Amino acid sequence: MAEAAIAAAPAPRLRLDSLWIAPPLLILAVLFFYPLGLIVRASFGEDAPSLATFEQVLMSSRFLDGLYHTIVIAVSATAGCLVLGFILSLVIAFVPFPGAKMAGRVIDTVIALPTFLVTLAFTFIYGSAGLLNETLMHVFSLDLPPIDFLYSQWGVILAEMTVYTPFIMRPLLATFSTIDQAQIEVASSLGARPLRIVRQIILPASLPALVAGGSLCLLLTVNEFGIVLFIGAKDVITLPLLIYSKAIQEFDYTTACVIAVVNVVLSLGLYSLYRLAIAHFGGRRAGLV
Amino acid sequence: MSQVTVMERTLHIAKPFVASAAPAASDGSRIGFENVSVTYGALTVLHSFTLTVNPGEIVALIGPSGSGKTTALRTVAGFVRPSGGRILIGDRDVTHLAPYDRKIGMVVQNYALFPHMRVEENVAFGLRAHGAAEDVIRKRVPECLAMVGMSTYAKRYPRELSGGQQQRVAIARALAPKPQVLLLDEPLSALDAQIRRSMLDELAKLHRDLPNLTVLYVTHDQSEALTLANHIGIMRDGKLKAFGGSQSLFRHPPNRFAAEFLGRANLLPVTDVQPLDEQMAKVRFGNVTLSARNHHGLARGSDCLVCVRPHDFRFSRASEPNSISGTVLSVQWQGDVHNITFDAGGETMRMTSAPMANPPRIGETIAVHFDAAEVTLVPEDASHG
Numbered sequence: 001m002a003e004a005a006i007a008a009a010p011a012p013r014l015r016l017d018s019l020w021i022a023p024p025l026l027i028l029a030v031l032f033f034y035p036l037g038l039i040v041r042a043s044f045g046e047d048a049p050s051l052a053t054f055e056q057v058l059m060s061s062r063f064l065d066g067l068y069h070t071i072v073i074a075v076s077a078t079a080g081c082l083v084l085g086f087i088l089s090l091v092i093a094f095v096p097f098p099g100a101k102m103a104g105r106v107i108d109t110v111i112a113l114p115t116f117l118v119t120l121a122f123t124f125i126y127g128s129a130g131l132l133n134e135t136l137m138h139v140f141s142l143d144l145p146p147i148d149f150l151y152s153q154w155g156v157i158l159a160e161m162t163v164y165t166p167f168i169m170r171p172l173l174a175t176f177s178t179i180d181q182a183q184i185e186v187a188s189s190l191g192a193r194p195l196r197i198v199r200q201i202i203l204p205a206s207l208p209a210l211v212a213g214g215s216l217c218l219l220l221t222v223n224e225f226g227i228v229l230f231i232g233a234k235d236v237i238t239l240p241l242l243i244y245s246k247a248i249q250e251f252d253y254t255t256a257c258v259i260a261v262v263n264v265v266l267s268l269g270l271y272s273l274y275r276l277a278i279a280h281f282g283g284r285r286a287g288l289v
Numbered sequence: 290m291s292q293v294t295v296m297e298r299t300l301h302i303a304k305p306f307v308a309s310a311a312p313a314a315s316d317g318s319r320i321g322f323e324n325v326s327v328t329y330g331a332l333t334v335l336h337s338f339t340l341t342v343n344p345g346e347i348v349a350l351i352g353p354s355g356s357g358k359t360t361a362l363r364t365v366a367g368f369v370r371p372s373g374g375r376i377l378i379g380d381r382d383v384t385h386l387a388p389y390d391r392k393i394g395m396v397v398q399n400y401a402l403f404p405h406m407r408v409e410e411n412v413a414f415g416l417r418a419h420g421a422a423e424d425v426i427r428k429r430v431p432e433c434l435a436m437v438g439m440s441t442y443a444k445r446y447p448r449e450l451s452g453g454q455q456q457r458v459a460i461a462r463a464l465a466p467k468p469q470v471l472l473l474d475e476p477l478s479a480l481d482a483q484i485r486r487s488m489l490d491e492l493a494k495l496h497r498d499l500p501n502l503t504v505l506y507v508t509h510d511q512s513e514a515l516t517l518a519n520h521i522g523i524m525r526d527g528k529l530k531a532f533g534g535s536q537s538l539f540r541h542p543p544n545r546f547a548a549e550f551l552g553r554a555n556l557l558p559v560t561d562v563q564p565l566d567e568q569m570a571k572v573r574f575g576n577v578t579l580s581a582r583n584h585h586g587l588a589r590g591s592d593c594l595v596c597v598r599p600h601d602f603r604f605s606r607a608s609e610p611n612s613i614s615g616t617v618l619s620v621q622w623q624g625d626v627h628n629i630t631f632d633a634g635g636e637t638m639r640m641t642s643a644p645m646a647n648p649p650r651i652g653e654t655i656a657v658h659f660d661a662a663e664v665t666l667v668p669e670d671a672s673h674g
Contacts, residue, residue: 182401186459188388189366189395190415191466200414204405 036264043257057258066242066259070266073153073228073238074221077160081217082210084161085168090198092169093176094184104173110166118163119230126150151233159227164217171209179205208281215274223267239263317379318344318469318503320365325374327360327527334360335527337374342470342520347496347504349514349535351550352524358507361524362472365505367391378469389418394463398475400455402447408434408458409443415466433461436495453484460495470503477513489516511551515539523547541584541596541665548596548667555602555638556594557613562587562666570666575634579611580661587666594667599628601663602640605656612658617649631655 045053057063088107092100110118125131126147133145140146149155179202187197225240237245239259247256320342327335335357342348350358363369364376367388376384383391394415402411409430416426434440437457447455456476463471476492477485493516496502508514514521514535521538523531523546531538531547542548548556559572559579570583572595581595605612615633626641627648640657649655 180401182397182399183403185368186395186401189393191389191418193389196418201403
């Protein structure tokens with residue numbers, strides 16, 4: 001009987017709808033995996049594959065300098081974004097003032113703007129011939145521009161903070177809107193002053209959004225290229241800029257590919273951290289879905 | 290005449306209602322509203338609200354949605370700033386004090402426990418905010434949890450508790466810093482009926498254990514107010530429409546709104562008040578003469594309403610005083626009672642009685658009477674609606 005039943009069972013049929021996975025895979029393979037594979041292959045040298053180029057590049061002072069600047073700028077800009085984003089979000093969400101919603105929307109639009117625009121604006125304001133320096137030189141009869149931070153590491157950090165703070169604020173504002181107002185009121189009735197409420201009620205509630213937003217911000221700042229290039233800060237070179245320099249200016253593709261591989265590994269590591277944060281806290285709690 | 294009655298008269302002549310119960314032992318926990326007004330733009334949500342909650346009392350504010358009861362409570366908490374008037378706690382004018390300086394405890398409808406803190410941390414929150422020493426906190430937190438029967442749940446998070454348990458923790462948290470006054474904003478509304486009854490008993494017991502605690506209790510549930518409160522204020526449209534001792538207000542409502550809101554009274558329109566003595570008066574209902582308490586001292590010859598609670602009607606076996614007849618409109622059996630509605634002279638009346646083996650049938654004519662001492666004449670409120 002059992003054999004008969006088995007024999008009568010219909011043969012498994014090829015599900016045509018499973019073929020829909022092919023087009024996206026093909027596009028990914030052509031546009032992403034194949035070039036990535038070429039870069040990885042090129043990083044091992046043109047002739048026999050070897051780790052010698054890796055050793056040589058990774059030990060070079062230019063690479064170490066680039067890695068150092070990449071990490072310092074990314075971490076500093078992310079920390080700045082977290083602090084600034086948290087404070088601005090607190091004000092917009094909890095301090096009643098006319099136009100708070102409008103302010104939130106305006107900050108949102110910064111996300112849509114190209115990064116060079118902020119850098120350009122910074123040049124117009126803080127540059128050597130910018131508005132601020134021109135005014136100060138005119139008012140105080142100075143020969144040289146007194147403000148000179150823009151073309152340094154601090155200029156890059158400040159520009160990145162301006163561009164990426166909205167990436168922290170968006171999930172934070174979403175989280176703040178879900179905090180029960182009654183919790184804040186009850187905490188206040190229990191004798192808690194505003195700073196204690198921020199520290200013990202609002203901050204723990206917004207931790208998922210801060211971690212997720214911070215991870216995303218770190219990922220974006222590590223790979224930031226346009227701002228660093230546009231500002232052209234003296235002696236400030238990051239990994240993306242080093243790749244550009246090696247590949248486009250020096251035609252040293254092997255070194256460029258080695259640095260690119262390191263950059264990709266770093267980015268994937270940070271992206272994993274971001275996904276872990278989302279998974280741990282839940283996208284909804286983090287205000288990201 | 291009691292102070293309440295004087296105030297009820299004040300209301301009747303449409304002056305601002307000034308409510309206060311007779312003061313108990315004096316300390317700093319009195320809550321005073323002095324002509325408090327709250328406006329949002331052109332909208333006034335609290336009109337010259339005056340009320341005193343004496344130390345150790347529970348005063349319930351009841352009223353329909355939008356009546357201003359929660360706004361009144363929030364002015365005491367400091368979350369709503371009055372546009373006029375003063376708020377006093379004890380002798381302190383707290384009108385312009387920040388909420389954290391008012392030394393109050395507050396329990397809200399949705400508990401508002403801090404979700405990332407364990408039960409014991411929630412209860413300790415107010416103590417820490419007041420700068421209590423750790424050894425004081427270690428002693429006080431278990432005390433408060435024991436007070437509400439939650440000692441075994443100290444290490445749990447709020448999400449691991451039922452609604453009733455969360456409300457107990459919220460009460461313990463509010464009481465931990467030993468506040469002068471406790472504000473309860475619809476604290477039982479989110480609970481199901483059975484747990485609500487149990488929590489009501491526990492709140493009553495809690496107040497017996499803490500007799501000096503002054504409580505302002507906002508609810509839309511009249512049974513909660515009647516069960517717990519020493520005095521009840523009934524609000525409508527941002528005004529205090531009635532205030533008095535719970536029993537007094539239930540038995541002798543000062544106006545139509547109070548009678549209908551607190552206990553859904555039958556209001557029989559009557560004419561020609563004829564006082565018999567200081568307590569009683571005769572009135573006319575069609576061709577029938579009825580007697581009732583003239584608690585509010587209504588003037589001879591005036592028209593008014595007789596307030597008869599549904600349970601005050603009894604079937605008449607023979608021609609008895611204060612008897613009226615009517616046609617049965619509906620009969621509902623609800624287990625422990627029969628609810629009957631009948632038409633008496635064009636007015637729909639409701640009565641409740643013990644379960645009957647042979648209840649009257651719809652369309653049948655019945656005769657009912659009431660005890661004159663249990664019903665009250667109520668002035669017709671010109672602004673009712």
